[in-house]
Amino acid sequence: MSEALNIIQDPTLTYHQELLALARLGESTDDSLRYSDEYYEAKRKGALCDLNEGVMPYRPRYICPDYELLFQKGCTFLGLEPPKDLLEAVNALEIFYCHVPSITSFPVYLGDLDKLLEPFVRKEDRAFAKKVLGLFLRNIDRVQTDSFVHADIGPEDSVTGRILLELTEEMQLAIPNLTLKYDPEKTSDDFALACVRCMLKTAKPSFANHRMFVKEWGERYAIASCYNGLSIGGGGYTLPRLRLYECALGAGSPEDFLERELPRHIDLQLEYMDKRVKFIVEQSSFFKTNFLVTEGFVRQENFTGMFGVVGLAECCNHLLGITDKKKGFGMNEEATALGLKIMDAIDARVAAHEAPYCDAYGHRYRLHAQVGIDTDGMDDSPGTRIPIGVEPTMLEQLEVNEKFHPYFPTGTGDIFKFEETWLKTPEAVLAIIKGSLSNGLRYFSGYLENNDVVRVTGYLVKKSEIEKLRLKKQSLNNVTVFGMGAQDGGHALDRRVQQHDESAGQ
Amino acid sequence: MMKAPVNKIIPFSNVDGPGNRTAIFFQGCPFNCLFCHNPETIHLCRSCGLCVEKCPAGALGFDERGQVVWDSAKCVQCDSCIKICPHDASPRIRWMTVEDLLGEVRRAAPYIEGITTSGGECTLHNEFLIALFTEVRKLGKSCLVDSNGSFDFERDPRVLTVSEGVMLDVKAVEKAWSEKLISHPREIVLKNLDYLLSVGKLYEVRTVIFPGRDRENEETVRYVAEHIRDNCFYKIIRYRPYGVREKYQKLLGEFETEAGYAERFALLARGLGAKKAYVV
Numbered sequence: 001m002s003e004a005l006n007i008i009q010d011p012t013l014t015y016h017q018e019l020l021a022l023a024r025l026g027e028s029t030d031d032s033l034r035y036s037d038e039y040y041e042a043k044r045k046g047a048l049c050d051l052n053e054g055v056m057p058y059r060p061r062y063i064c065p066d067y068e069l070l071f072q073k074g075c076t077f078l079g080l081e082p083p084k085d086l087l088e089a090v091n092a093l094e095i096f097y098c099h100v101p102s103i104t105s106f107p108v109y110l111g112d113l114d115k116l117l118e119p120f121v122r123k124e125d126r127a128f129a130k131k132v133l134g135l136f137l138r139n140i141d142r143v144q145t146d147s148f149v150h151a152d153i154g155p156e157d158s159v160t161g162r163i164l165l166e167l168t169e170e171m172q173l174a175i176p177n178l179t180l181k182y183d184p185e186k187t188s189d190d191f192a193l194a195c196v197r198c199m200l201k202t203a204k205p206s207f208a209n210h211r212m213f214v215k216e217w218g219e220r221y222a223i224a225s226c227y228n229g230l231s232i233g234g235g236g237y238t239l240p241r242l243r244l245y246e247c248a249l250g251a252g253s254p255e256d257f258l259e260r261e262l263p264r265h266i267d268l269q270l271e272y273m274d275k276r277v278k279f280i281v282e283q284s285s286f287f288k289t290n291f292l293v294t295e296g297f298v299r300q301e302n303f304t305g306m307f308g309v310v311g312l313a314e315c316c317n318h319l320l321g322i323t324d325k326k327k328g329f330g331m332n333e334e335a336t337a338l339g340l341k342i343m344d345a346i347d348a349r350v351a352a353h354e355a356p357y358c359d360a361y362g363h364r365y366r367l368h369a370q371v372g373i374d375t376d377g378m379d380d381s382p383g384t385r386i387p388i389g390v391e392p393t394m395l396e397q398l399e400v401n402e403k404f405h406p407y408f409p410t411g412t413g414d415i416f417k418f419e420e421t422w423l424k425t426p427e428a429v430l431a432i433i434k435g436s437l438s439n440g441l442r443y444f445s446g447y448l449e450n451n452d453v454v455r456v457t458g459y460l461v462k463k464s465e466i467e468k469l470r471l472k473k474q475s476l477n478n479v480t481v482f483g484m485g486a487q488d489g490g491h492a493l494d495r496r497v498q499q500h501d502e503s504a505g506q
Numbered sequence: 507m508m509k510a511p512v513n514k515i516i517p518f519s520n521v522d523g524p525g526n527r528t529a530i531f532f533q534g535c536p537f538n539c540l541f542c543h544n545p546e547t548i549h550l551c552r553s554c555g556l557c558v559e560k561c562p563a564g565a566l567g568f569d570e571r572g573q574v575v576w577d578s579a580k581c582v583q584c585d586s587c588i589k590i591c592p593h594d595a596s597p598r599i600r601w602m603t604v605e606d607l608l609g610e611v612r613r614a615a616p617y618i619e620g621i622t623t624s625g626g627e628c629t630l631h632n633e634f635l636i637a638l639f640t641e642v643r644k645l646g647k648s649c650l651v652d653s654n655g656s657f658d659f660e661r662d663p664r665v666l667t668v669s670e671g672v673m674l675d676v677k678a679v680e681k682a683w684s685e686k687l688i689s690h691p692r693e694i695v696l697k698n699l700d701y702l703l704s705v706g707k708l709y710e711v712r713t714v715i716f717p718g719r720d721r722e723n724e725e726t727v728r729y730v731a732e733h734i735r736d737n738c739f740y741k742i743i744r745y746r747p748y749g750v751r752e753k754y755q756k757l758l759g760e761f762e763t764e765a766g767y768a769e770r771f772a773l774l775a776r777g778l779g780a781k782k783a784y785v786v
Contacts, residue, residue: 394517398617421521421786422520424520425521425525425526427524427526428518428520428527428619429526431618431619435617436616436617439616
């Protein structure tokens with residue numbers, strides 16, 4: 001049976017999912033973009049992974065349009081005037097989103113929705129504004145059917161932000177992903193607490209370290225897809241990843257790895273990125289003719305490449321001969337110190353590489369702690385995370401995270417699953433978030449253990465939708481299948497639960 | 507160097523006072539409550555050695571003086587030792603100095619509002635608490651005492667001057683019920699209730715509600731509510747058999763108190779003016 005036939009006979013795929021799968025299949029028939037034999041060998045061994053980006057990139061992986069510009073001057077190509085009221089604003093966004101490409105073919109950045117919509121919301125009666133925003137969120141959930149679709153709010157409190165939180169809680173939808181840009185001086189405790197309550201109940205928003213991102217990207221940055229930091233009016237060309245555990249398999253010792261295998265694999269990944277970036281800019285039509293470019297919604301010079309890594313924990317454990325994960329990376333100072341050494345080496349080598357078409361960032365790629373994919377199994381934990389199932393106390397887990405998060409301007413994060421009583425004490429959760437962000441944590445996600453909407457590795461799925469797939473039924477959300485794979489192969493939903501203190505109270 | 511026996515430290519706790527707190531559990535308690543759900547914190551280890559041979563991980567042994575010693579690195583937390591212990595004690599404690607504990611508090615400091623000392627009964631180590639709180643306050647963190655009320659705070663109020671207040675258990679008011687339930691005279695507890703209220707150092711009172719004990723429950727809740735009014739929180743706790751010694755489970759109940767039943771007493775308390783009464 002041909003692969004195409006497999007796709008069109010798969011009972012779990014919706015029509016659009018079939019279409020995307022067929023497009024991917026079609027793209028794979030071309031081989032004009034070639035890499036070195038050594039690259040293919042490393043890929044075959046699983047040390048390098050292209051995240052199935054496809055062999056013929058016809059758009060950058062992630063695109064973060066400047067939606068403010070849409071509201072200022074409209075869009076000629078789409079025939080949109082600058083909106084004059086909330087209905088026009090929401091309508092313009094809904095139309096525009098359908099024309100923002102990405103690796104998933106869905107827009108991975110929907111804008112800083114509170115800032116964009118606040119002037120329009122303020123002119124309306126609150127109940128009416130809430131009704132309109134509710135329909136807007138429903139449109140996004142049913143039309144942009146992919147959990148890597150991501151919206152941002154904050155750092156300041158706003159009517160729009162509050163309504164979006166209320167709706168998020170009431171509607172319990174997996175799409176869009178949502179981030180609060182948190183700054184202790186700009187975000188009021190009251191607004192942050194509303195976000196904590198919403199996060200515990202719906203697994204969103206996550207908390208992004210606003211000051212850290214501003215320092216690296218300037219004020220105009222987006223949190224897109226899972227948790228990718230990128231420029232508004234720009235984006236990310238490509239995101240391949242070093243699977244560090246597999247990279248380490250050929251090394252005889254930590255020293256051998258640092259001197260030989262690691263630099264070799266870094267260079268192979270850089271070769272891949274350079275060729276791909278040049279192809280997107282020079283060969284494909286996107287940067288020449290797409291209206292997003294020609295009308296200035298994105299600028300090519302604001303794009304960069306995302307240099308991804310996964311499996312640092314397993315890499316360190318392997319190199320130190322640690323077989324019991326409970327005594328490995330995250331719980332073991334030697335392993336954690338080796339992890340830092342490896343990250344320093346990756347950081348330095350990538351920073352020394354002159355990258356093509358990354359003008360806004362000193363011609364450099366930026367590091368990304370990739371969250372893993374459904375087929376990674378237990379071999380490579382997401383980015384630099386401590387493996388699921390052996391997490392130490394939350395305090396220790398945060399301390400380890402805080403050491404590694406600063407390396408990754410294009411994104412990293414960790415997720416904490418809370419037991420139900422924490423919903424009664426959102427101020428306790430906020431204290432933890434505040435402390436960790438001020439100590440260098442980049443991105444904090446949390447949810448209650450009994451939720452339907454849960455965060456898998458970086459994206460959200462509904463547990464009830466995973467059950468549909470298990471029954472061979474279709475799920476509208478393209479990402480549900482990844483959630484099922486990550487749960488089955490990587491036990492991604494079995495992370496340690498933060499208990500309340502069991503000894504107290506009796 | 508002053509040392510105190512510490513049973514457990516929980517870096518992040520959300521149920522031991524306001525915000526996120528580090529909770530420190532000291533070993534040893536002058537009460538012997540039937541419903542205690544961590545009875546292994548009541549007494550200090552007598553080094554009888556019964557647990558040493560039962561430890562499947564080889565984490566327990568004797569030192570040169572014949573004292574039982576615990577190797578935390580080998581321990582797998584299976585609880586075999588505390589299950590076998592006939593003395594309601596635990597070999598898994600650490601004798602810590604104020605500086606040792608401060609090290610733990612400093613680590614957690616960025617994430618917490620303060621610390622809460624509990625037990626066992628932490629006021630058994632009054633001098634230690636005073637020294638610890640004095641240092642913790644220098645870190646800008648608050649200090650709360652979780653107490654069963656056996657310590658006479660009026661006679662020695664020094665710990666109150668370095669803490670934000672006390673979370674007081676009022677477990678029983680009626681005399682016979684009290685003697686049976688906590689094996690200790692209740693007068694000192696009730697005296698502390700009044701005294702701590704009078705000096706504004708009562709953060710919270712807690713009472714456990716037992717299934718089917720209508721009269722005893724009501725008597726306690728009524729007394730507390732009429733005394734505290736809306737001056738502090740009143741935590742009405744549902745009895746849960748988890749961790750309770752088997753023989754006492756038979757006496758008090760093998761099932762937890764139903765939420766609706768406990769809610770009745772919170773309602774009663776609020777009706778009597780204890781506006782900040784709630785069920786957990």
